[in-house]
Amino acid sequence: xxxxxxxxxxxxxxxxxxxxxxxxxxxxxxxxxxxxxxxxxxxxxxxxxxxxxxxxxxxxxxxxxxxxxxxxxxxxxxxxxxxxxxxxxxxxxxxxxxxxxxxxxxxxxxxxxxxxxxxxxxxxxxxxxxxxxxxxxxxxxxxxxxxxxxxxxxxxxxxxxxxxxxxxxxxxxxxxxxxxxxxxxxxxxxxxxxxxxxxxxxxxxxxxxxxxxxxxxxxxxxxxxxxxxxxxxxxxxxxxxxxxxxxxxxxxxxxxxxxxxxxxxxxxxxxxxxxxxxxxxxxxxxxxxxxxxxxxxxxxxxxxxxxxxxxxxxxxxxxxxx
Numbered sequence: 001x002x003x004x005x006x007x008x009x010x011x012x013x014x015x016x017x018x019x020x021x022x023x024x025x026x027x028x029x030x031x032x033x034x035x036x037x038x039x040x041x042x043x044x045x046x047x048x049x050x051x052x053x054x055x056x057x058x059x060x061x062x063x064x065x066x067x068x069x070x071x072x073x074x075x076x077x078x079x080x081x082x083x084x085x086x087x088x089x090x091x092x093x094x095x096x097x098x099x100x101x102x103x104x105x106x107x108x109x110x111x112x113x114x115x116x117x118x119x120x121x122x123x124x125x126x127x128x129x130x131x132x133x134x135x136x137x138x139x140x141x142x143x144x145x146x147x148x149x150x151x152x153x154x155x156x157x158x159x160x161x162x163x164x165x166x167x168x169x170x171x172x173x174x175x176x177x178x179x180x181x182x183x184x185x186x187x188x189x190x191x192x193x194x195x196x197x198x199x200x201x202x203x204x205x206x207x208x209x210x211x212x213x214x215x216x217x218x219x220x221x222x223x224x225x226x227x228x229x230x231x232x233x234x235x236x237x238x239x240x241x242x243x244x245x246x247x248x249x250x251x252x253x254x255x256x257x258x259x260x261x262x263x264x265x266x267x268x269x270x271x272x273x274x275x276x277x278x279x280x281x282x283x284x285x286x287x288x289x290x291x292x293x294x295x296x297x298x299x300x301x302x303x304x305x306x307x308x309x310x311x312x313x314x315x316x317x318x319x320x321x322x
Contacts, residue, residue: 076232
């Protein structure tokens, strides 16, 4: 029986690896083809939000921590990167790295105070921190209040790669997105990720086995904040601006929507969810405020038809892990 179980487990693992390899190859192929069939700026924006959703999913889907203020990491990194590039004159990679560092520090401070709480209390603490960051961005001189930071120079990455060329910028964004996506995937598939899953399933049991769960959750929170910061800093370079929208509560709500629609606890679900939400915002902009209503209808429909999210349902029916 043990031998049969081992063989079955090995077959399942092998099937999951093949499925993930195929899914990754398809995703890369679509990224390559996308700018020839759609507006490149739209695709780059979608990739930024897809990375943001992947960062959020690392926290919610694998550590069972619901952050309702995750936009603070996206927005803070966006502001810091934009300021560093425009005012300090840093080249894009250094400006992005500074934005990521700022979000990681904020993630450490927020996480250290929030992870001692659970459930709705944890979520409310993240909302409180998010609102504090929002009002900081309204009042801080370097953010320029409601005007935001405009005209962020795209410059030359590492002093060599001219990001003012749209095609080079697209390749740069695609590479950064794939780097962040693979970092999340590698984290989840590592021993650290397995411990996060154990904490998600039964935290008291993980504690009884000797794991310091608070430290693991804090590490996951900081990593999620850093990757969200990477998405925000990259977005500032792509859009050439940083605004209060990036750090608003509505953006925190949108990333929850992206993750649940695509499939929480899956690698490709947040990417699909981000593409759907950004597409609705882009192509339904003519409906004005009704876009929010339409998003709500789509969300309800997806929850009713796809309880695990779109990718989650497809993976469950195919009996694979994506």
